[in-house]
Amino acid sequence: MQATAYTYDPQTRSGSVLLDDGTPVPFDAAAFDAGGLRLLRPGQRVRIEYAGQGESAGTISLVTLQTF
DSSP states (O other): OEEEEEEETTTTTEEEEOOOTTTTTEOOOOHHHHHSOOOTTTOOEEEEOOOSSSTTTTOOOEEEOOOO
């Protein structure tokens, strides 16, 4: 799924993205690290993946740059 980077804190390596409908969704350092990124700027298009099912459903597990 695609989204737009909204916030990013380089100290904690966490932040949030905006889905295309405008909904903000937070991500943690584990999701950021899984994507192999070093830096993220607000406004960049990103690709996100969600984790599993149950309690973790809806949790972002991967954030990486969107490439065409």
